[in-house]
Amino acid sequence: MTPTDAFHVPSGRHDIRLVVCDMDGTLLDAAKRIPDALWPLVAVMRERGIVFAPASGRQHATLAQQFARLGESLVVIAENGSLVVDGGEVVSCSPLPAGAMNRIVAAVRGHAIAGFDVGTVVCGLRSAYVERDDAAFMSKVEPYYAALEVVDDLTAVEDAVLKVAVYDFGDAAHDAYPALAHLADELQVVVSDRHWIDLMAPGVDKGVAVRALQGSLGVTPAQTVVFGDYLNDLEMMGTAELSFAMANAHPDVAARARYIAPSNVDHGVVVTLRRLLEHPVG
Structure with a gap:
């Protein structure tokens, strides 16, 4: 329209x-x-x-x-x-389908190893979770997540996962999205602003x-x-x-x-x- x-x-x-x-x-x-x-x-x-x-x-x-x-x-x-x-x-x-969170986390970790400045937030029903805890990343995460825990391994989180949010210090649509686009066959992958990408259950x-x-x-x-x-x-x-x-x-x-x-x-x-x-x- x-x-x-x-x-x-x-x-x-x-x-x-x-x-x-x-x-x-x-x-x-x-x-x-x-x-x-x-x-x-x-x-x-x-x-x-x-x-x-x-x-x-x-x-x-x-x-x-x-x-x-x-x-x-x-x-x-x-x-x-x-x-x-x-x-x-x-x-x-x-919530996300079983196993989807681990596939997302693995993809973001691989993107980071490739030299991109990214971080992951696993958004559970009880709390949000991060394994990256440097000041630069936390300053981007804390305004959005009042309930937030730092963990050693995101794949070990035990919570109903509603969403995984990825923060890209560069351009999310240009840099991080291509590294996550293969997940669009099983998940909803949305660029929510210049730096954030959200991955959710299909149809959400x-x-x-x-x-x-x-x-x-x-x-x-x-x-x-x-x-x-x-x-x-x-x-x-x-x-x-x-x-x-x-x-x-x-x-x-x-x-x-x-x-x-x-x-x-x-x-x-x-x-x-x-x-x-x-x-x-x-």
């Missing part, structure tokens, strides 16, 4: 019941912070029975920490769609997660708003009639979305939600 005029927000009343929002490059500002102006809007949405759900490659523990003020009723799509939680209830959980993405949440809540695409900016948000754009790509979005995401919102540094999510919430239904 082709986006309408830049920064256009449909006028009139909207029967909105679900708002799903990516984090990095979408909701978070240039300093990686949630805009203060979001919280009053979330309060308004709650009063109107609208569910607000962050959708991120970040783990559940990190999102719960960032949105702690929303309490136990928080709804999140974590690990790029591998885990959907509504309050304390798991809506969907999609944020779009599938949104549909699972819609089914659980009894919400339709016509009642759903989604915001995103990068390739791991691509499938979300087809789950909502009110789909917004940020002005800073990847061209493929902008082409898939119905509308364009201002950039994350211009607080585009907040600006757009204010407009959409101007006219309550009923």
Whole structure:
């Protein structure tokens, strides 16, 4: 689909019941912070029975920490769609197939031996795990994983593995992706930003997660708003009639979305939600 005029927000009343929002490059500002102006809007949405759900490659523990003020009723799509939680209830959980984690770890280790500066995060249901613990790598990992353990051998981790994330200090699409592309026959391999690649169970993405949440809540695409900016948000754009790509979005995401919102540094999510919430239904 082709986006309408830049920064256009449909006028009139909207029967909105679900708002799903990516984090990095979408909701978070240039300093990686949630805009203060979001919280009053979330309060308004709650009063109107609208569910607000962050959708991120970040783990559940990190999102719960960032949105702690929303309490136990928080709804999140974590690990790029591998885990959907509504309050304390798991809506969907999609661990990697048996043996896949070891094949990924082996591929990344081989890429590192070949001279590339990469590191691996095994994302489990209980915690995330790394075996590389130098300051440079940990500074890239810690902001995304509040529950994090350093282990001697990633292949010895005993946890339900939801995702494996690979950080490339160079260009992930150009350097690390070719070393992992052979795994695309059995896994979902997604470049989630310039430096990160996420590997998940086949068929898992944020779009599938949104549909699972819609089914659980009894919400339709016509009642759903989604915001995103990068390739791991691509499938979300087809789950909502009110789909917004940020002005800073990847061209493929902008082409898939119905509308364009201002950039994350211009607080585009907040600006757009204010407009959409101007006219309550009923």
